[in-house]
Amino acid sequence: MEPAWVALSLSLKVALWATAVGGIVGIAIGWILAHTRFPGRDVVDSLLLLPMVLPPTVLGYYLLVLVGRRGTIGAWLESTFGIHLIFTWQGAVIAAAIVSFPFVCKSARAAFEEVDPRYEQAARVLGLGEAAVFFRITLPLAWRGILAGLLLAFTRALGEFGATLMIAGSIPGRTQTLSIAVYEAVQAGEDALANQLVAIISVTAVVILVAASRLAPARIGQRDLGRR
Amino acid sequence: MFTTLQRVVAALGVAFFATLAHAADVTVSAAASLTNAFTELGKTFESQNPRAKILFNFAASGALLQQIAKGAPVDVFASADEETMDQAQKQDLVEPGTRVDFVRNALVVVVPSDSRLTAKSLAEFDAAAVDGRLSRIAIGQPASVPVGRYAKSVLEQAGLWAKVERRMIGAQSVRQVLDYVARGEVDAGFVYATDAAVMPDKVRVLFAVPTPTPIRYPIAVMKAAGDKALATRFTQFIASPEAQAVLARYGFARP
Numbered sequence: 337m338e339p340a341w342v343a344l345s346l347s348l349k350v351a352l353w354a355t356a357v358g359g360i361v362g363i364a365i366g367w368i369l370a371h372t373r374f375p376g377r378d379v380v381d382s383l384l385l386l387p388m389v390l391p392p393t394v395l396g397y398y399l400l401v402l403v404g405r406r407g408t409i410g411a412w413l414e415s416t417f418g419i420h421l422i423f424t425w426q427g428a429v430i431a432a433a434i435v436s437f438p439f440v441c442k443s444a445r446a447a448f449e450e451v452d453p454r455y456e457q458a459a460r461v462l463g464l465g466e467a468a469v470f471f472r473i474t475l476p477l478a479w480r481g482i483l484a485g486l487l488l489a490f491t492r493a494l495g496e497f498g499a500t501l502m503i504a505g506s507i508p509g510r511t512q513t514l515s516i517a518v519y520e521a522v523q524a525g526e527d528a529l530a531n532q533l534v535a536i537i538s539v540t541a542v543v544i545l546v547a548a549s550r551l552a553p554a555r556i557g558q559r560d561l562g563r564r
Numbered sequence: 565m566f567t568t569l570q571r572v573v574a575a576l577g578v579a580f581f582a583t584l585a586h587a588a589d590v591t592v593s594a595a596a597s598l599t600n601a602f603t604e605l606g607k608t609f610e611s612q613n614p615r616a617k618i619l620f621n622f623a624a625s626g627a628l629l630q631q632i633a634k635g636a637p638v639d640v641f642a643s644a645d646e647e648t649m650d651q652a653q654k655q656d657l658v659e660p661g662t663r664v665d666f667v668r669n670a671l672v673v674v675v676p677s678d679s680r681l682t683a684k685s686l687a688e689f690d691a692a693a694v695d696g697r698l699s700r701i702a703i704g705q706p707a708s709v710p711v712g713r714y715a716k717s718v719l720e721q722a723g724l725w726a727k728v729e730r731r732m733i734g735a736q737s738v739r740q741v742l743d744y745v746a747r748g749e750v751d752a753g754f755v756y757a758t759d760a761a762v763m764p765d766k767v768r769v770l771f772a773v774p775t776p777t778p779i780r781y782p783i784a785v786m787k788a789a790g791d792k793a794l795a796t797r798f799t800q801f802i803a804s805p806e807a808q809a810v811l812a813r814y815g816f817a818r819p
Contacts, residue, residue, distance in 0.1 A: 405748045422749045423700065423733050506705070506734050523627040523736070524707030 340532050342509050343517040344540065346425065347494055350513055353429040354493035358437030359486050365437075366444025366482075367470070381445075388438045392498025399431060399503045421503070428504035428511050432496040436489035440482065447481025448474065487548045491541065514540075588791065590798055591637060593621045593628040595644035595710070595781065596737035597669065597756050601814040602642070608810070609801050616794055624737040626708030632657055632786060639789035640798055642781060644669070644738070644756075645710035649782040656787065662796060663784040666803050667816035670757040671714050671775050674767040676748040684771050686722045689752070702733045702741040702753035710779075711738040715754035718773050742767065758815040780819055 369381055387395060403410040403421045413419040421427040451474055459473045460466075475482075497515040504511035506520055514537045521530035566574075594602050599622045606618035621628065625643040632638045633655055641658075643649045646665075652658050673689065675681050681697060683689040689698070704712030712735070719725040735741040738755050745753040746766035756779070760769045783802055789795040801807055808818065 400747070400749075501736075506736070507732075508734075520705065520707070523624065523630060524705070525626070525630045525633065526707070 339508060339517070340514075340529070340536055343512055343514045343533065344536055346509070346512065347514040347537075350425060350428045350432055350500075351490055351493040351496075354432035354436055354496075355486055355490040357429065358433040358489050358493070359440050361433070362437040362440025362485065362489070363444045363475075363482060366441045367448055367474075369441075369445045370448035384441050385438050387435050392435060392496070393502065395434060396431065396499035396502025399427075399434070399499060403427070403430070403503070423503075423505045423507060423511060425504065425511055428496075428500045428513065431499040431503050432493035435496055435499060436492040439488040439492060440485040443481045443485030443488070444478065447478035447485075450481070451477045487544070491544060494537075494540070494544075588615045588794065589617050589619055590639045590791065590795055591619045591621060592640040592642065592798065593623070593632065593636070593638045594640075594642040595625045595628070596622050596739045597644055597711070597759055598622065598642055598781070599739065600762060601758075601811050601816065605802065605807050605810055608807070609798060612801075613794070613797070616798075618798070622737075624704065624709040626705075626710070627736070630708075632788070635788075637788055637790065638786050639791070639795040640783065641786055642666075642783040642802070643710070644779070644781055645713065646777075646780055646782060647713070648710060649784060652784070652786075659785040659787050659789065659792065662799060663782050664799065664803055665780045665782050665819035666808075667781045667811050668819050669779045669781065669816060671711065671718065671773045671779060672755060672757050672760055673752055673770045673773060674742070674745050674755055674760045675752045675770055676745055677766055677768050678748070679751065679768065681752065681770060686718070686724060686773065689770070690722075690724050690727065698751045699731055700733050700750040701728055701731045702735050702744040702750040703728070704738055704741055704754070705734040705736065709735065709737055711741070711754060711756060714775050714779060715773075718775060721776065761815045781816075 365384065369377065400422070401407050403413070405411065405414060405420065405422065410421065413421065421430065455473050455477065456469050459469045464472065495515055496513075497519070500511075500513060501516055501519075506512045506516045508517075512520065514533060518530055518533045518537070521527075521533060592602070592606070599620075602620060602622075606620060610616055610618055621631075621638070625645060625648040628638075628641065628643070629648050629652055632641060632652065641649070641652060643652070649658070649663060653663070673683075683691070703715045704710070706712040706716040716725060719728050733744060733750050735744060735753075738759050741753040741755050742759045742763060744750045745755070746763050752770070754773070757769070757772065760767055783799050785792060785795045785799055802811075812818075
């Protein structure tokens with residue numbers, strides 16, 4: 337395969353994994369923030385935005401220090417499981433998931449808060465357990481907002497550069513994502529490759545945006561019809 | 565009559581552009597391995613030329629060349645290899661007659677200070693790679709980082725490149741290689757002797773690797789330089805005995 341397509345497929349793989357990991361964590365945290373009251377909830381809510389606000393290099397440094405071979409988590413992972421995250425695509429997934437999960441978390445919280453609690457109560461009265469209420473009532477009703485957050489998270493993960501470069505490095509075929517491949521090509525003066533790469537990533541971004549705007553209303557329209 | 569909004573916009577515009585051009589600024593793009601020595605020399609030069617302000621831009625020489633080739637307003641370029649400066653000359657970026665070699669450096673293999681590796685040559689290094697003690701080797705990206713190009717050429721000559729390349733962690737500059745080794749994220753790395761000396765407590769030099777061509781650093785004034793006289797004075801200062809003494813203190817050899 338051509339280097340550009342290798343980088344694209346790696347980027348998509350990392351972004352999909354990051355969206356899946358960040359999505360599950362973000363939806364869970366969003367639900368907790370929307371449904372529970374505890375002291376310091378607003379502080380937690382603000383802290384969760386930190387990955388969006390902090391420079392990616394700062395996140396990259398934190399990750400390097402924590403999950404590196406000599407970091408507290410990294411040393412434990414290596415001695416217990418023999419896992420070494422630095423310079424692996426899994427490391428890139430962690431970096432991308434951390435920068436992108438606040439998008440899911442924020443929109444999931446807002447979406448859960450907009451769900452009318454009477455529907456959930458009606459389901460409980462009809463005998464559904466809490467898990468069933470969540471998966472059959474709350475999640476479908478909040479899906480529109482969550483989907484918007486997931487798409488934003490996916491595009492953010494796809495474009496992630498700084499933290500990824502710091503912890504996953506730039507290994508062609510293993511951790512060299514499209515955004516990093518562009519940087520390398522420009523550094524090396526390979527303008528032809530750089531042109532090819534930026535064209536691919538621009539087209540990919542447009543395709544995702546168009547797909548997002550087409551998919552989202554269709555699903556919601558069907559669901560609305562089904563409810564009536 | 566100007567509205568308040570127009571005045572604010574005008575004031576912001578002036579504030580934004582006013583600091584862009586400063587007559588006595590000398591922008592020096594220098595190889596990453598020169599970071600510590602040049603930072604000190606820049607201060608010395610500024611104290612001797614009170615009106616001058618030296619702005620350093622440290623990165624891999626190849627990356628610096630690309631910035632200059634794309635029109636970055638750089639006054640002086642100091643590269644870690646002849647090849648990058650040759651390319652700058654080929655692209656007609658160098659002010660004729662200003663190029664001069666000012667230091668020499670050596671390629672070394674470093675390991676984290678707690679490493680148990682004891683290889684004393686590339687052949688022993690190869691043996692360590694075979695038995696699994698060397699699973700990750702940091703090397704500057706050969707396309708843009710001179711130290712990576714030197715490493716690649718010696719490894720190719722020794723017939724080891726294909727083997728090492730599979731274990732290679734590519735770095736953006738020699739200083740990133742040093743950082744990876746110092747943090748223990750890689751088992752070994754190729755850096756210059758002067759870089760190894762920056763972190764004597766965190767990295768250990770295994771052995772020096774003889775290079776087929778000596779590692780010489782050229783410096784030159786760029787055609788795009790704003791104040792060519794001041795830029796030339798800086799390059800002359802770097803070649804002066806005073807600056808050479810400072811460079812020697814950081815481990816650089818005379819050209």
